Amino acid sequence: MPFNESQFESVCSTARQAAIFQSAADALEWDERTGMPLAAGGYRAQQVSTLRSSAHQLRTDDVYGDALQTLLDQIGDLDPHSDQAATVRGLHRDFVRDKKLPIDLVTRLSVATVRGQQVWDDARKRDSFDAFQPALDEIIRLKRDAGARMAEGTSHSVYEALLDEYEPDAQVDQLNPVFSELKQQLSELIVAVTDSPQQPNITPLQRDFAISSQREFSRNVAGWVGFDFARGRLDETSHPFCTTLGPNDCRILTRYESNWLPSGLFGTLHEAGHGMYEQGLRSDWFGLPPGNFVSLGIHESQSRLWENQVGRSRPFWEWLYPKAVGAFPEQLSSTELDEFYFAINQVRPSLIRVEADEATYNLHILIRFELEQALINDELSTSDLPDAWNRQYKECLGITPPSNADGVLQDVHWSAGLFGYFPTYTLGNLAAAQLFDAASDALGNLDTMLSRGEFAPLLEWLRDNVHRHGRCYSGSELVENATGSPLSSTHLMRYLENKLRPLYGI
Template identity: 70%
Template sequence: MTLHQSVFESVCRQAREAALLTSIADTLEWDERTGMPLAAGEYRAEQVSMMRASAHRLRTSGQYGEQLQQLSDTASDESVHSDTVATVRELHRDWQRDCKLPTELVEQISQATVRGQQSWDAARKANDFAAFAPALSKIIDLKREAGQRMAEGTGRSAYEALMDEYEPDARVESLTQTFDDLRTSLTKLIHSIRNAPRQPNVDILKRDFCVDAQRQFSRRVAAAVGFDFARGRLDETSHPFCTTLGPNDCRILTRYQRNWLPAGLFGTLHEAGHGMYEQGLRTEWFGLPPGRYVSLGIHESQSRLWENQVGRSLPFWRWLYAETQSTFSPQLDDIELDTFHFAINQVQPSLIRVEADEATYNLHILIRFELERRLIEGTLSVNELPDEWNSQYQSCLGIHSETDADGVLQDVHWSAGLFGYFPTYTLGNLAAAQLFDAAKKQLGDVDGLFQRGEFQPLLEWLRQNVHRHGACYTGEQLVQNATGEPLSADHLIRDLTDKLQPLYGF
């Protein structure tokens, strides 16, 4: 495409302006999740709604669409993966999807989800799903309508259209096959672990760990692995997340538990992984496809890689454990490194997704994938959701929750309207293991690097193979280019087996 430079510049200006408005809305929502007074919630919903509606109008204007069509129709000798071609292709794709959503519907969804998150937070604290149910019902109705509108003329279902916002071109049939195969392998592995001759002592992680010490320790670890605090910050919230408010403003949030050390530390590593991806995107392209993440599956691959492939490895703890003992003395004075490492790699079915071990984590995702799909399809009602949630947990993990807070209310996603988001976690786990295997082959002695606290080589490898490309390639293409093979579950299963078999002795 020989781009008409003036037209291209006009399109980019409008896209950047929409991104600016979106970043303002994101800032307001970050404030809502961190420090906004409770009484301010209703007005905050109006503020966020106005920003998102204004951004939507810019992204769906007729002139903007005509310019994108003109650029798309122009012949080109450029690579389809070049910055300019990718910008036109992805912005045109966004325009075609967004134009199907009336501004009024965008405003309604924005207001409903801001209020929904406030309702969810209160209901979770009160352990009362019934208090959240009306807000959730409204959000589902609105998101179903949005999905149906976006699916028109595409051959997709409403749920697939919603997934497309997070994982472009994802299809239920393909995901279901991948997830079913993964479930079979994981179930077999978990069964072997359950009957293994050795089991870890996780009580050592339930001792009294000062929260202030955890805060300082988590910040130290995030900085050590590469999160740039000159361009980001670490805060606390009821549900960990990462959000980017500008090209040099990445916010990561975690939560701490006094009697469960892994919560804060691994939550921080996870969100730092997200943050380092955002910080690795090219700032000069902020607001445009070359400067944005390609998919949430790839985004999750970065967070899970640093949390699990790095953070739960023995070489990592050979570097960090002496400082850990010093920070949390006398709680860990009597605990040997091998004992601690075994404990943080426990495999045990549990209720809370964000605190689940590597082997059972994806089963949590598969449950949510099925439930949210049925909610959007209308084959599962909101009133039936808590019982079906517990039924799925009993069937899949052999446990069920006694409380709504530890069950159906544990995740913020549905209150925020993020239907179609959950499958990306498992796709991210698959990509994390595969990317890490490729990095180890190319970098050489990764274990030695970790033991010396040297994480920059791995981060730089990810910068070159994932971060700097933005959305110029698809997620599948990035994995293929970086690893030399299509995405598969083989690496994850092998990674888990290689780590857990020596620990458990099965």
């Protein structure tokens, strides 16, 4: 059966229309997180839910679904990774999943998560888990319902159906052995590092860095590495994130602390990595699979690569440190590069995930991975969640949060209904190390390039091997095509060992 081009254009038009509603809702949520008056929260929830419901109705229309099924039967002769085949396959997959969710549930989820984020933000400021708990209970109840519906007709558990939204086809029994091995290897390295008598002096990072100077410097760094400010902007919020509001409108958000330089700087590099991935997707396919990111694990690989493999490397700081001293002369002029480099690579168990070092970061993720499974599987009540959180931190990191604000309330994710999101961070860390190794092999003298501030070759390699493909390949296919081997923990552990053992003399 020949491929029906006219029908293909029709379903693409519907998908693009849905993307307009979706991106409009994203714009309102960006505004909510950056400057919306507190009293506007109730009506904002209605606005966002109306837009998301409209997008859902378009994406689950029966005529649209029938057309996708017809096209799916016609793509057999096409290259399976072509734009047309990937579009039909991706849109049909989304239709089948979304069709299982009634519009009433979508609306209630949207309202609950918009309001949930508002309640969470206030509860964290007041260090009151009790204030957040009713909203969290409602979100969990709705997500269980959604997960159960999406799992129908599949081999997925309820939790896996939620995970599938962020990391397609990922299964818990496949992730567990990878994460378990990584946890053991990391724990051994962390013990060796923390027991070493050779420790960094982090005082240079704790001096008084004016927020206005940090803003200017962070913006410059984002632009230098490749974030395009003609197609994006940098703002501030309580929890850093990246969102795309259109094919040429990427928003990245960070936060600054006057007495801790890494927070704003590395937060900006992290979000710039997300932003450069979004800016590297093909804008003419915006709203369709070839113009959309393949998975959150791959998305996270791009942010972590620029934050860590680039941003915490010695070659990068050989180039950037003189500029940092110029931006903060009183704070850094008396500190040598070696001392600064050691300080930004400190390994120390800490409370806050987004400020954790590279070695301990994944332990933060694995704690959340276990807890959110227990919540969704109804094996842990929200009443017991703060104590369970604190026990896990004591067991895995040897520390106990002094407050819920620095403990169970620190992340926005559960208030936004993002159950299944957390494991993608660790998958992203694994992919970042593996992709960086492949780029180094392909480019030959990457360290020299970084030491000269030449970032374009690395960004172009990522554009060619990751960004431009959108959803034309799966995440696992993308990694294997780019690196020549399946995703593994080997590259991340080798990267950490090679960096940390010389620094700590172990």
